[in-house]
Amino acid sequence: MSLTIKLPVFSSHHHNLNNLKFNKTKLALYNAKFNKPKPTNPLVSSILYAKPTMYSLSHPANQIRSSLIDPDGGSLVDLVVPESERAKRVLEAEALPKVKLTKIDVEWVHVISEGWASPLRGFMREDEYLQSLHFNSLRTKNDGTIVNMSLPIVLAIDDEDKDRIGQSNNVALVGPTGDLIAILRSIEIYKHNKEERIARTWGTTAPGLPYVEEVITSAGNWLIGGDLEVLQPIKYNDGLDHYRLSPQQLRKEFDKRQADAVFAFQLRNPVHNGHALLMNDTRRRLLEMGYKNPILLLHPLGGFTKADDVPLDVRMDQHSKVLEDGVLDPETTIVAIFPSPMHYAGPTEVQWHAKARINAGANFYIVGRDPAGMGHPTEKRDLYDPDHGKKVLSMAPGLEKLNILPFRVAAYDTVQKKMAFFDPSRAKDFLFISGTKMRNYARTGENPPDGFMCPGGWKVLVNYYQSLQAEEASQQAAVLSA
């Protein structure tokens, strides 16, 4: 009895160390019980900082703990083959049946291989797929604790692939240009019921869902799960790879900066001064709560986005201007790319966004109105209730250890001429500038009100939309002259 019961107790208690810094009695008990030296600071131990934080997968017992929140499943998954074994594995992969990946499949390989989906170790087998689809969570195999996992992370193959694989136990995954990327081991092939997957993930089967149209509609009728071994780290060579910090690299950076709280801000849009207000206000609140060094993880999503979203390179350029212009403090901010593709699956997806950030070391997650939402593809309304995202996030199994910070609405205060928290007592003074409205300003070259966005950041957007219009015009000219 003692072992199976003690494990969850230990685990939940340990997480409290990250989340609740006030209870020193608990900490003392914890140290006494588990026979560890009492750190001088309950959250940032000088002993731990004497050495860099390591996540040794082969020897979990030797793992050096930092003060950061534990990754899901206890240790970060890292599925990149060690350099010393690479040549051997490449040779093995060459002899295996091949499955060709799309660009978005490769993004998922990237996500899984770096441990964003820890403890997931590969594309989902059916038991994981069903748990994700029905319960938005996985029961971990070692001790039965529940981790969040709201999106099915799956790889589709077609009948031809299935025939070619035959009875093979392992397959090689090759990129869109034919390069060997990974081995998938101990595979399991099962039916891909697209209708059910879409209905349960998006809560609709209406045509026009961006991820469905891009990925699922044309995908094969089978899913293939297995354990992933990536032959070398995934790189995109698009000039942005230096922003693609893995969860392990982020944790090292947080430790290096001696963060005692990490608050993550997920976004797929340019940063305006309302966002900045919110992030700076969150830092202020964390300092008030007694944290000494809260670090902001400004974490734009870098995988697939829908056609009318601002492209990643433009957003990264815009974000760096926001830091240059001093709207956010570079000392206490880390900007990095979250490599996941976007589902636009609202309350279901926001759980994935939060869960992945736990694995990167964040113990606070900022959530706003209608996270990961969009307009209904065929009806004139939001696809999701704008409040469901934060509600579902606060109830989600496996996210109990994460502090959810719902945010107050910021809007343009026409009196103060700056972005400010909305004050319902003088509602008429406030101007709401949606993403669509912002893009329209930039597209038409019209300036938004003063103080909406820092000038450097705004210039990036205007330039992008001007280049887009020039491109469209030249394409139209080409069509007309053809």
Place this chain on the structure above:
Amino acid sequence: MSLTIKLPVFSSHHHNLNNLKFNKTKLALYNAKFNKPKPTNPLVSSILYAKPTMYSLSHPANQIRSSLIDPDGGSLVDLVVPESERAKRVLEAEALPKVKLTKIDVEWVHVISEGWASPLRGFMREDEYLQSLHFNSLRTKNDGTIVNMSLPIVLAIDDEDKDRIGQSNNVALVGPTGDLIAILRSIEIYKHNKEERIARTWGTTAPGLPYVEEVITSAGNWLIGGDLEVLQPIKYNDGLDHYRLSPQQLRKEFDKRQADAVFAFQLRNPVHNGHALLMNDTRRRLLEMGYKNPILLLHPLGGFTKADDVPLDVRMDQHSKVLEDGVLDPETTIVAIFPSPMHYAGPTEVQWHAKARINAGANFYIVGRDPAGMGHPTEKRDLYDPDHGKKVLSMAPGLEKLNILPFRVAAYDTVQKKMAFFDPSRAKDFLFISGTKMRNYARTGENPPDGFMCPGGWKVLVNYYQSLQAEEASQQAAVLSA
């Protein structure tokens, strides 16, 4: 720390007493720890049987424990107003804004009021609805433990109802014929997004889902949640009320029979000898495992079913013939009606079927191929993967304490001339008789192979289909002569 941690430990340990009867050391520890007299039989205590088992909701500390599995949330919900307070409550209800219920709404009132959905105490408020929809489970409010709850149990109202309710905190629920049925207290009204509810519950939005067409399509755009108080026990006066045993009545009956295991068989079809083989074989296996007195709960679903299912009264008649004919042993079988309406929502619904039986005292649940499934309404295939039901059931949060018994396929053995477990080594000897095929036999008056069903039971079905045809013929004649 001690309290929050001890509670789940106690609870899971206690459930083990029901599920695993072998570990006497654990039992001794349990008794020592909680300072209870050691029962003479580890599962059926004579001390407990000295008094009838009571579920006192007002004094949970005084609750007398039987050896049966604990209901979800620790105690059975019973929402029927005590007789002494009835007159007062009726008076109060008469003065409240009224919400009119459909026949199926009343079935849900029945289900909730008797504790089948324990610990749910009324129609779901939004936080319960969202947890059910996204996670198929509820976090209990007292100690945070997770109970299964896969179907949203909700009450829809329309704009007019909403206007009439206004700012009232409570409403009265009235039946289809205008009789006062219940009070719903501390109400919450929230949006009824039908598309999302359907997609997430059924995994499809295809037209033709029986429950959707009957209940949801015509329902209002709001849901109303609150705490239910039922003015008197729900009765149907259809000659079958004596079969409608509440979870509390079932538990008393199991205790009276000194059951040390209760295995539930959910069905909405006539019982053929393949079912009987299975139920008898389950009893044999439980005896082999060391149980002394396993009791079968033969538990036909009594609420809404689709038009081509066999009606409840005919099924009850058929089931009683099966017991009369000695196919099942009346000594070790309890036949009762499960009052829930049917969703035909496959893997999502089977969890509800299982969870409700925990509340009725069952610690073993038999599950077959494609439980709660049906054909896809618009495509030529099963709506659900026939194996997903039992897989999802075995993974479902909150059902860990229930023993799931997946069953072997029985078919008609043409050599032995009886229903037998399918033997793949001589597959050609077996004849599969589906529900559709069985109904066709009965409809055409053709006899099924000898030994498929007991003669008394078969006669009931033939009579039903003959009366149906006579009725159809007279209706057709009426149409032609009109």
